Amino acid sequence: MVEAIEGMEARGASPLRESLRRLRHDRAALVGAILLLIVLVAAFVGPFFAKSPTEIDATTRLAGPSAAHWLGTDDLGRDLLSRVLGGLRASLSIAFASVTVAGAVGVAIGVVAGLKGGKIDTLLMRIMDVLFAFPAILLALLLVALLGSNVRNLVIAISIVYIPTFARIARGSTMNVVAQPFVEASRSIGATDWRLISRHIRPNIIAPLIVQFTVSLAFGILVEASLSFLGLGIQPPTPSLGNMLSTGKTYLEISPWPALVPGTALCVTVLAFNLVGDGVRDLLDPRMRGEGLAGVR
Amino acid sequence: MTRVLVRRVLTLIPVVIGIVLITFLALRLVPGDIVDVILFDQYDEEVAARLRTLFGLDLPIHEQLQRWTADLLRGDLGTSLRTGQPVIHEINRRFPATLELALGAVLLSLLIAVPAGVISATKRNTWWDYVSRFASLVGLSVPNFFLAIILILLFAVTWRVLPSGGYKPLSEGLWVHLRHVILPVITLGTSMAAVTMRMTRSSMLEVLGEDYVRTARAKGLYPAQVTFGHAFRNALIPVVTVVGIQLGALLGGAVVVEKVFSWPGLGTLVVDSIMARDYPVVQAAVMFLALFFVVANLLVDLTYMVLSPRLRNG
Numbered sequence: 001m002v003e004a005i006e007g008m009e010a011r012g013a014s015p016l017r018e019s020l021r022r023l024r025h026d027r028a029a030l031v032g033a034i035l036l037l038i039v040l041v042a043a044f045v046g047p048f049f050a051k052s053p054t055e056i057d058a059t060t061r062l063a064g065p066s067a068a069h070w071l072g073t074d075d076l077g078r079d080l081l082s083r084v085l086g087g088l089r090a091s092l093s094i095a096f097a098s099v100t101v102a103g104a105v106g107v108a109i110g111v112v113a114g115l116k117g118g119k120i121d122t123l124l125m126r127i128m129d130v131l132f133a134f135p136a137i138l139l140a141l142l143l144v145a146l147l148g149s150n151v152r153n154l155v156i157a158i159s160i161v162y163i164p165t166f167a168r169i170a171r172g173s174t175m176n177v178v179a180q181p182f183v184e185a186s187r188s189i190g191a192t193d194w195r196l197i198s199r200h201i202r203p204n205i206i207a208p209l210i211v212q213f214t215v216s217l218a219f220g221i222l223v224e225a226s227l228s229f230l231g232l233g234i235q236p237p238t239p240s241l242g243n244m245l246s247t248g249k250t251y252l253e254i255s256p257w258p259a260l261v262p263g264t265a266l267c268v269t270v271l272a273f274n275l276v277g278d279g280v281r282d283l284l285d286p287r288m289r290g291e292g293l294a295g296v297r
Numbered sequence: 298m299t300r301v302l303v304r305r306v307l308t309l310i311p312v313v314i315g316i317v318l319i320t321f322l323a324l325r326l327v328p329g330d331i332v333d334v335i336l337f338d339q340y341d342e343e344v345a346a347r348l349r350t351l352f353g354l355d356l357p358i359h360e361q362l363q364r365w366t367a368d369l370l371r372g373d374l375g376t377s378l379r380t381g382q383p384v385i386h387e388i389n390r391r392f393p394a395t396l397e398l399a400l401g402a403v404l405l406s407l408l409i410a411v412p413a414g415v416i417s418a419t420k421r422n423t424w425w426d427y428v429s430r431f432a433s434l435v436g437l438s439v440p441n442f443f444l445a446i447i448l449i450l451l452f453a454v455t456w457r458v459l460p461s462g463g464y465k466p467l468s469e470g471l472w473v474h475l476r477h478v479i480l481p482v483i484t485l486g487t488s489m490a491a492v493t494m495r496m497t498r499s500s501m502l503e504v505l506g507e508d509y510v511r512t513a514r515a516k517g518l519y520p521a522q523v524t525f526g527h528a529f530r531n532a533l534i535p536v537v538t539v540v541g542i543q544l545g546a547l548l549g550g551a552v553v554v555e556k557v558f559s560w561p562g563l564g565t566l567v568v569d570s571i572m573a574r575d576y577p578v579v580q581a582a583v584m585f586l587a588l589f590f591v592v593a594n595l596l597v598d599l600t601y602m603v604l605s606p607r608l609r610n611g
Contacts, residue, residue: 126311126315127315129311129312129315130311130312130315130316130318130319131319133312133315133316133587133590133591134316134319134545134583134587134590135545135546135547135548135549135552135586135587135590136545136546136549137549137550137552137553138548138549138552138567138583138586138587139583141552141567141568141571141583142320142323142579142583143323145571145579146323146324146326146327146331146334146576147327148334218438222440225440225442226440226442226549226553229442229553230552230553230556230568231572232571245442245443245446248446249446249449249557252446252449252450252454252461253454256450256454259443259446259450260450263440263443263446263447266440266443267435267438267439267440267443270437270438270439270440271434271435271437271438274434274437274438275434
């Protein structure tokens, strides 16, 4: 009986093909997708072909671009190209891990709050409100300072910052779905909570969450870079875009390259995620077109 | 109006209590305890025991919380481990510098974003629109500490017209003071302008499509009258909200930007105190900034009510 009623839900013909067709017409998103592809290849394939990012060469300190070092060298004569590739990989991995954790925990909290309502909802959302009351970077800073700066703690800190955003979105969408007659019908014939979540809630709340996931990646990268820039993220000699910029700032008077190279890489990466994020939003939720605000904190 | 106001203020109470609780618990949830973190590699039983008594860590947790709230209500935010001074003095001394940056940045962002957004919307799909939209996208994607470095590279290192950082009080002259304010304010203001401009544009576009705007045009008003008399004020309402939402990003950004420009505000205090493991200061300053963010948001909401009669009675 449950199967029969649920089988009556309308299914889209081929959402993926439709999406790809529309993406081809969104030039900004296309540029973003290409940039993103370049960044990903550079970060995850590039290091295999590059020099060692930690090899010190005292004879070529703070040099400009040359045939041997395409983007110049830093204060210890290390190859900036190799370091920026390694830094990109670190930043992207941390951002991806943090946003994934934040998404998983936040969505779980939001769905439970939206489905159960009442006291559980109030309690969970009050906790989220409080976390949301802290400026993002400040909260991450506090957490890393207390937990100690290593990769695991960076991921924990950044994900805690973004949990409330996902929880709020998941809760709102869940409440909308739960109010629909088909959920009530499903409930009345004895569907369990788990069944409601997997059959009705999940497919209906996934779109705004995907949008938020993409946008949050850009912010995750920025938060990680900010923390590393302040000396609280990835510790040298392991390269990260943030700690490279911090070193680069010290040598601005002698050579701009150690600051410009990681800074530009950071901008291109964030720009790529923003463009793709806007594109995904337009694709999945045309009502929000052009606002570009989700996650700004 | 009063009822709405009271209700809005009441919703703050759980948030404020939550902020106080979280900053209280944060120092106690550290693996081991905070004294281990502070002493790190110079651990000494006797010093550790003295520090634990100083923080009241030897008391049961509910008594610690009681003591911490009681101190807080008396305005006692603890004592700095580095200077031995009450933390509240340090916060009082540094808050005006942070406030100056924040206000300057909000002002600058509005001066750039509102006209750019309005022009972009009224001259949609023209050269104006493309340039300002592209500029806002770039503004969104350039992290403020990198923008700070570019500005330092240009204005301080290459052209040598502005200082690369530091702070001079007003008493040394207005121009001397302003020279040090310009770069940090530009850094913070432009990244904020990017988001505000996008919001102004989309909000203006929406209002310009409303029936009453069409009516105003149809009865023969000049375009400028329609834009400013009918559309602008209504379009401003969501813009105010966005400014409020961004205050958090602004305060977080200020932490990083202050550090880049050696600006002696609360942000620099937080970072320096973290480096020096001066946790009572970190705890108090973070709490203060979070509370400031909450109060600033309240003020934004009040502005919102003044602008929107519907909400005033709602």
